[in-house]
Amino acid sequence: MTSPVTAAPADIEAGAAVTRRVDARRVTRRSGRDKRRKRLEILFFVAPALALMAIFVVYPVFSAARMSFYRWKGFGPMVDFVGLQNYSRVLTDDVFGQAVVHNFVIVFASILVQLPLGLALALLLNRRIRGRGLLRTIIFVPYVLAEVIAGVVWFQLLQPRTGLIETVLTSVGIPVPEQGFLGTPDLALTTVFVVLTWKYLGLAVLLFLAGLQGVPDELHEAAQLDGASWWQVQRRITIPLIAPTIRTWCFLSMIGSLQLFDMVWILTGGGPANATTTMATYLISQGSQRSNFGIAGAASVVLFLIGFAMAVAYQFLVLRRDTRADA
Amino acid sequence: MKRRATTYGRGGPFVYLVALAVVVVTLGPVLYGALGGFRSNEQLARDPAALPDPWLGRNYVGVLGNDGFWRYALNSTVIALITTAVAVLAGVMAAYPLARYQFRFREPLFLVFVLGLLFPAAVAIVPLFILVTRDLGLGNTWWGVALPQAAFALPTTVVILRPFLMALPKELEEAAMLDGASRIGIFWRIALPLSMPGLVTVGVLAFVASWNAYLLPLLLLQGDMRTLPLGVADYSTEHSADTAGVLAFTTIAMIPALILFLALQRRIVSGLQGAVKG
Numbered sequence: 064m065t066s067p068v069t070a071a072p073a074d075i076e077a078g079a080a081v082t083r084r085v086d087a088r089r090v091t092r093r094s095g096r097d098k099r100r101k102r103l104e105i106l107f108f109v110a111p112a113l114a115l116m117a118i119f120v121v122y123p124v125f126s127a128a129r130m131s132f133y134r135w136k137g138f139g140p141m142v143d144f145v146g147l148q149n150y151s152r153v154l155t156d157d158v159f160g161q162a163v164v165h166n167f168v169i170v171f172a173s174i175l176v177q178l179p180l181g182l183a184l185a186l187l188l189n190r191r192i193r194g195r196g197l198l199r200t201i202i203f204v205p206y207v208l209a210e211v212i213a214g215v216v217w218f219q220l221l222q223p224r225t226g227l228i229e230t231v232l233t234s235v236g237i238p239v240p241e242q243g244f245l246g247t248p249d250l251a252l253t254t255v256f257v258v259l260t261w262k263y264l265g266l267a268v269l270l271f272l273a274g275l276q277g278v279p280d281e282l283h284e285a286a287q288l289d290g291a292s293w294w295q296v297q298r299r300i301t302i303p304l305i306a307p308t309i310r311t312w313c314f315l316s317m318i319g320s321l322q323l324f325d326m327v328w329i330l331t332g333g334g335p336a337n338a339t340t341t342m343a344t345y346l347i348s349q350g351s352q353r354s355n356f357g358i359a360g361a362a363s364v365v366l367f368l369i370g371f372a373m374a375v376a377y378q379f380l381v382l383r384r385d386t387r388a389d390a
Numbered sequence: 391m392k393r394r395a396t397t398y399g400r401g402g403p404f405v406y407l408v409a410l411a412v413v414v415v416t417l418g419p420v421l422y423g424a425l426g427g428f429r430s431n432e433q434l435a436r437d438p439a440a441l442p443d444p445w446l447g448r449n450y451v452g453v454l455g456n457d458g459f460w461r462y463a464l465n466s467t468v469i470a471l472i473t474t475a476v477a478v479l480a481g482v483m484a485a486y487p488l489a490r491y492q493f494r495f496r497e498p499l500f501l502v503f504v505l506g507l508l509f510p511a512a513v514a515i516v517p518l519f520i521l522v523t524r525d526l527g528l529g530n531t532w533w534g535v536a537l538p539q540a541a542f543a544l545p546t547t548v549v550i551l552r553p554f555l556m557a558l559p560k561e562l563e564e565a566a567m568l569d570g571a572s573r574i575g576i577f578w579r580i581a582l583p584l585s586m587p588g589l590v591t592v593g594v595l596a597f598v599a600s601w602n603a604y605l606l607p608l609l610l611l612q613g614d615m616r617t618l619p620l621g622v623a624d625y626s627t628e629h630s631a632d633t634a635g636v637l638a639f640t641t642i643a644m645i646p647a648l649i650l651f652l653a654l655q656r657r658i659v660s661g662l663q664g665a666v667k668g
Contacts, residue, residue, distance in 0.1 A: 104487070127516060192409065215626045219423070346515070
């Protein structure tokens, strides 16, 4: 974690010298009473945050896990213990299986499409071109919009026959699917992915641009003097230097793709014929629409475990290999 | 891969062409919505790609004259303000000892917040719905949505604020301490004012996340308590024949988040950057 606010090196050194002296004085003053007091202070500061997290994050997550072992329709006490039955129902449910596949398609498509595209745009926009600031602002606009609002606009754009996109495509002679892009099972997920890319590419570009700002110009100049081409400079110098940003973006993108809900709910509701269900739409339709709370609980646990396993694997494989390379 | 070997600091025509394409693709849908709101349904049906002719203000006037719209906007605003206030206050309080105190469980405690990033609201959504509506009796209220949202915003808040607080010069604190100030006094009078830029960043992020939220309000709010995203989504399904009206409603609903974000763009970008850099 790098701080966005960094002091000049000279300040830090001067500060450290002062701090060492003050620390020495403080240590002698410290007593057992101070220690207790310090503990109370820490408790005072972290208590509200921990309480909020405990009540609204940890408790519901555990409660979802508990729910997953019962058959419960939401009325009366939770007494009908069914062991792992909900899990076997969920894991053998074709719709859930498809949902998992859809989530992973989005995870990998995001990395395979948005990463190169975002990097390419960031590298292009990192040049000294006119209106660069404005471009950055514009590229960030879709990210700012609510997924729901972006979804509603795209839903209108993608209307079969009357929507702008079909009209434009037809007028240039590109055939459009009979049921519309969102109504054709084979195309619906791709269409959702295109809209998600429109919505989230700006974040990737912005983060990569921010990373590029940290790459000193002299490196480029030196490489250029040595006769390196533009592509070689990017490939050998720039991209390795912004690798931490890229890795973090991949991580955020992965987690986001696994949780995908809003856009799908607005564009297709998971349809047509479950072609775009995700784990989140599955558990919402099981939980809040059909009141199969046990099933929804089991699906939540599976969603969490998949996300957690991917996060751990990512940390282990990508980040560890990286620190070894640095050493 | 075709490349431009010379003068790679500046852009050639190719770069401008790509930039133009990006602008068109990015702004196209937004402009389509905004312009579509100035057209009639007949105009939209005749030629979806044309400009308004004549320009009609009635869709926008209709939305602004709609009581529902103002009610949703009020709900969105209040919920976002409560979420932001709670998340920022609890977040900066938690980040403070994590940044400025030395204690044994500091890193494990920080890890709790980092792990919080891994719990998507979707995982907990059904029990959360039961907790808020039945156990706390806060179903269909502002607080019922704002408190869980603040809780889910906390991990990001703490993760972004901690380095801000760590970067504050230690001498200030030490000096205040020698002058007899308590840690809590130092927190209020020194740490808080000095970390204002960080607080603005996390505040805006929490505000916009709440303003744009859909899933939790969808489950918890009905009728008059709905927020703008719910209002837009419902309007779009209820008035599916009135495309122009839907576009006008959607466009107006976009504006507040856009203004806020654009006004504070630099702050947000530096905050995200700080949070993301390995």
